[in-house]
Amino acid sequence: MSVATEASEYLFxxxxxxxxxxxxxxxxxxLEGSADALPGYEQAWVEITDPEVLATSGKTHHPxxxxxxxxxxxxxxxxxxxxxxxxxxxxxxxxADYKRVSVVLQSGIEAWVxxxx
Numbered sequence: 001m002s003v004a005t006e007a008s009e010y011l012f013x014x015x016x017x018x019x020x021x022x023x024x025x026x027x028x029x030x031l032e033g034s035a036d037a038l039p040g041y042e043q044a045w046v047e048i049t050d051p052e053v054l055a056t057s058g059k060t061h062h063p064x065x066x067x068x069x070x071x072x073x074x075x076x077x078x079x080x081x082x083x084x085x086x087x088x089x090x091x092x093x094x095x096a097d098y099k100r101v102s103v104v105l106q107s108g109i110e111a112w113v114x115x116x117x
Contacts, residue, residue: 007081010111012038012103013088014077015063016056025056026089031082037074038113041065044114046097047089053095064097079111087112100109 016022023031034047046064048054065075082090092098098114105111 005084006083007082009082009087010079010109011082011087011115012036012077012079012105012111014038014043014065014075014113016059017080017090018078019092021058022056022093027049027082027086031080033078034082036109036111037076038065038103039074039106040068040070040072040103041075041089042068042072042114043075044116046095048095050095053093056093064084065113067115074106077085077095079105079109090114 004028006053011017017026020030022030043065048057048060048062054060094100094114097117099117100112100114103111103113
């Protein structure tokens with residue numbers, strides 16, 4: 001069975017999960033996605049101290065989303081179709097500052113996204 005037929009989850013990324021090196025390290029493949037946006041949130045930054053995440057992303061600070069309001073500009077990013085196993089791998093990659101929630105993107109797609117705890 002191909003990855004495309006097993007891919008049943010949508011994941012929206014506005015940060016490092018869009019990076020090819022991060023995708024290869026976490027999923028063993030480069031993900032294909034399409035541009036989308038998430039309304040109702042505002043972006044901030046979180047300092048990363050986890051050595052594995054630092055090594056994978058190469059960045060000391062990652063973007064993080066907090067609830068905004070109706071006037072908040074939509075957060076641009078990429079929506080990926082992934083497998084349940086890849087979603088579990090993404091859960092392992094994200095540090096404790098993030099939690100996974102279900103959202104509806106500007107396109108109408110229901111997707112998972114990592115936001116501030």
